[in-house]
Amino acid sequence: MSSRPLIQDLLADAPPERPLAGALGGVALLIAGALLIGGLLWAAGGAAVAIAFAGGLVLVAGAVLFLGRRTGETALAEAQPATDWALVSAAIGEQEGTAVIVTDPSGVVRSANAIYERWFPDRPSPGQLPEDKAGTAMMQAAVRDARRDGHGRVERLERRGLAFTLTVDTAGRHADHLVWRVRLAEGSNLAVDAARLLTGPAGERLGEAGVMGLLLTGAGRIEAANRVFAMRAGGRGDAIIAGRDLGAFMALEPDGRVRFVREETVGGALRLVQVPLDPSDGNAPTLVFILDDEGGAANGAQDEGHVETLLAMLPFALALADRDGRFLFLNGAFSRAAGLPEGATPVYPGDLVVREDKGAVADAVRRFATGQALSGDISVRLRSRPDEQVALSIAGARGLGDAAVLLSLKDNTEESKLKRQVAQATKMQAVGQLAGGIAHDFNNILTAIIGHCDLMLMRHTPGDSDYDDIQQVRANSNRAASLTRQLLAFSRQQTLRPQTLQLPDVISEVFNLLKRLLGETIGLNVTHGRALGAVRADPGQLEQVIVNLVVNARDAIQAKGEAGTVTLQTFSLSAAEVKRMNSDILPVGDYTAMSVTDTGTGIPPDILSKIFEPFFTTKEVGKGTGLGLSTVYGIVKQSGGFIFAESEVGEGTRFVIYLPVHKAETASAPAPLKEKGRAAELWGSGTILLVEDEDMVRAVAERALSRHGYKVLTAAHGEEALEILEDGAEIDLLVTDVMMPTMDGPTLVRHARERMPHLPILFMSGYAEEQLRKSITIERVSFLPKPFSVQQLAEAARDTLAAT
Known part of the structure; x- marks a missing residue:
């Protein structure tokens, strides 16, 4: 059952009584009495005495009303009872696998349950849980959703190796308090899962079976332990164990046996079973189970049965094999991870993998079974999922009867998926950069081809022998331009005209x-x-x-x-x-x-x-x-x-x-449909300074603008254009490429605007407009993407001049 309604009730107080109403009632009685006395004075002393009395009474009534109102406001403020945070803490209490936090409007933690204290001993506020900018942004978005809709959610955050999901709900009288619920992500952290296993009911069941369990850090310090281990090692079930070195509790006898320090003279030998959570990482935590070694080898079969019972309880994919590499035991998690049908029992670990990996698995099992008690892992492909890599961890086992090897399967599906996504994102970025670079040079070539076709079509009419050939060249050029736009589209760099x-x-x-x-x-x-x-x-x-x-x-x-x-x-x-x-x-x-x-x-x-x-x-x-x-x-x-x-x-x-849905700020009438323009409408007058480093594009643009009535001055780069401006040339429009050697278009425009602040600017470029506008902070500029036709260039020049 959700605790939200209860918390809202605790944070929402009953409406206070209104003492102001009593003050108003008293004033009403005073006025009624005054009217009675005023009437008697009128009859006895005349109108003047009655009026004077009424005036004084009005002042008294006003003072009483003012004091009553102030008293009522004070009483109203005092009537707001303070929140009983102890009661809130009791209400949110122990919730299985959920840390609950209540914060006030300023973000201060006012109440939290024991799980929160255990997971986050430094008591950070929920806003401090993320350790990266992306996590912080997701938290802020969740709070905004909660403020707007009453509920927000973050699917996955990480803090110090702990992955969790988080929900936030508004609560309180004014819905200004926030209730946060933090839950561990499923399978997100094996060490956290193991700690929960040992300190929870499963740890108690292990203790009842005579199994002591603890989680060791890579440095050999105890992260968590079940109550039986605390009692045997520290003398009490609530002994402080976490954070201490395991060596402080264990003693190594000359004959190689291990005992508890506090039981050195009376206790028996112990047998340790180690389960590395990540054999590939030497600093990763290790799950350790301790059994009483009372009968030595004679009780090997019995100890092996205890271990199998223990492994069957664990949520990790674990299996045992003998020295010959035959399976002795597989727990349910291992069977599921390996994709085995229900009830199926393979003979060898190699039976689980594809043919190419069989030899490597057999060699690894044999090496760990006969060598030192080491551990490691290999990457294999399972027969049930031949397209995905999984990690098979192998560790040498000693003192467990016939069992010589402990195997563990780590499902790398999510990890592999993330790797593929990262590789895909990297590929997309690389292709996008490549497409952007190619597009610039490619579009310059296409601009020249399309422009020359347009100029030739001005001299040829339908029916001429060359007309169809020119049209075919122009059509293929447009197809090439479409291919460039398609390359830019999936890299999200194409120019959009929304x-x-x-x-x-x-x-x-x-x-x-x-x-x-x-x-x-x-x-x-x-x-x-x-x-x-x-x-x-x-x-x-x-x-x-x-x-x-x-x-x-x-x-x-x-x-x-x-x-x-x-x-x-x-x-x-x-x-x-x-x-x-x-x-x-x-x-x-x-x-x-x-x-x-x-x-x-x-x-x-x-x-x-x-x-x-x-x-x-x-x-x-x-x-x-x-x-x-x-x-x-x-x-x-x-x-x-x-x-x-x-x-x-x-x-x-x-x-x-x-x-x-697009919501315009102000309703506007739809733009009238343009008539198809006639060639004469594109004619103009004035002087245009054309700056383009590509000779073929500059030649086409110059001829196109000259044919439409403009006087055109040309420059091959920015420095040459500045020299033309410094010579005193009066320019009506500056048409310039964006990317040029030595001095780019935006730098040229800034220098030109210092001399002519209102000079119209038309940028042309083979790069995407959206990418350029992010880097160009100049106001009042137009943009013409390459490749363009002669008509498009003339239209852009006309529209830019008309806009000034």
Whole structure:
């Protein structure tokens, strides 16, 4: 049962009584008496005496009312009872596996239960639990959620090797106190799990079976121990054991036997069983179990039975093998970790792994069984999961009868997954940087090609022998430019032109294209929800997202070999509905969503997690680049949205895109549709200083601007442009590349603005606009991405001049 209602009751006091009401009642009686006396004075002494008496009485009544009000406020303040924090502590009490903390509005810890004290002896405030900036940011977000919605959550935080989840709820009369609940993450820390095992009910059960257990740090100090060990080693069940060296309690006899120091003359020999929690780390904690060695080798079988009973109780994957490498015992956790069917018992450890790892496992078991009592681990692949690496820990066991080797399996699934994610992120970053660098040079080349095509098309008309060839060159250049944008898309560096739009309008723009792509055998159904909120995104990029998803859906249906259907649906999702979804990824807010559903082959679960990775494809060589879904992912994420995939093999796949609803600050009329411009509208006048280090781009841009009526001065770099300005040239517009050797565009602009503060600026670059705007802090500038056509350059020059 949750303790939140009780805590809220404890922090919320009953409304105080209002002594001010008594004061008002007294004043009312005083006025009634005054009216009676005033009437008698009027009759006896006349109007003057009555009026004087009434005036004095008004002053007295005012004073009484003021004093009564002050007294009432004081009584009201005193009537607020102080919170009984001792009662709160008793209420939150011992909760199994949960540390509970109550903080006041200033963040000070007012109450905490015993588990909190045990896990965090330095009593940090909850805000001090994270040890990194990312954890602190998640904590702050959880507090904001709690202040807004009454509840916040952090899925995983780490502190000093301890991983935990955290929830925070508001409580109190004014909902200004916070109740924090901290729970250990499952399997997050073996040492913490072992300490909980020893100090909890399981430790008591071990003691009843005659087994003493303790957790040792890498330095040999006791981290935790069960009560039986404390009683035998320290003389009392509550003896202070934690933090002390194990050697202080143990004595080594000349014959090699181990005894307790305090039982040196009367106690028997002891047998120690060590279970290293991480054999690959010499400083990792070790779980130690101590048994009374009363019968020596004669009782080996009995001791072995005790050990097997002990290992069966532990939540760690443990097994015993003899000197020949045959399994003697496997606990349930080991069988589950190895992926064994229920009731199956392999003969050798090598039976668990793939053929390539059998020899290494057999050699390791033989070496540890016949050598010194050492431990180590090897990386293997299990037959049940051949694509994943797991750690098989092996330690030599002594004094356990036939058992010579202790084996432990560590499931590296999460670790491997994190490594893959880090490798994927690194690859994405490297590819993004590579794409950005290539895009700059590649776009310069494409700008020259497209520009020269445009200039030639001005001299050729349809029907000329060269017209079709020029158009073909221009079309292929545009395809190359589209490929560059696609490379930038999955690295989230493409230039977006966001607009406020409605998803149904975007779908209607590409509807006919989608029908042609699907063909005659695949149906297309489109349904739109009601009250859809507007979103802000690049319509061209959204069209690319829709086309890519529909093409993938078509390929999945064709692979199934049957006629099928692709369904596009739009719907709205309110913040309340998002909150009920309880998603760890989707923030609470209003969304407009679009789903693309097919009836194709579906995606297997092992592939579903990889579909958004760049260059990952299941299609045949030459039929897929692996950029389609990664491009979709990049565009959606850069637009501030989220995309999820759901699939069932043989049934089909559903992609859902959530875009946040755009809420404009002020309502504005939609922009009027532009008429298709005539060439004459692009003509202009004035002097333009063109700065470009690439000769071919500079030549094309100069000819394009000159053909549209401008006087053009050119410079190959920033220093040459400054010389032109210093010579006194009157410039109406500065058009400059951003990235140039020696002096870049922004530096040139800053120098130019010192001389001409209102000079219009048009930047052109092959890099992504979003990346450049983060580094360019200059105001009142326009941006033209490369590659551009002659018409686009003329339009950009006209619009930049018109904006001043």
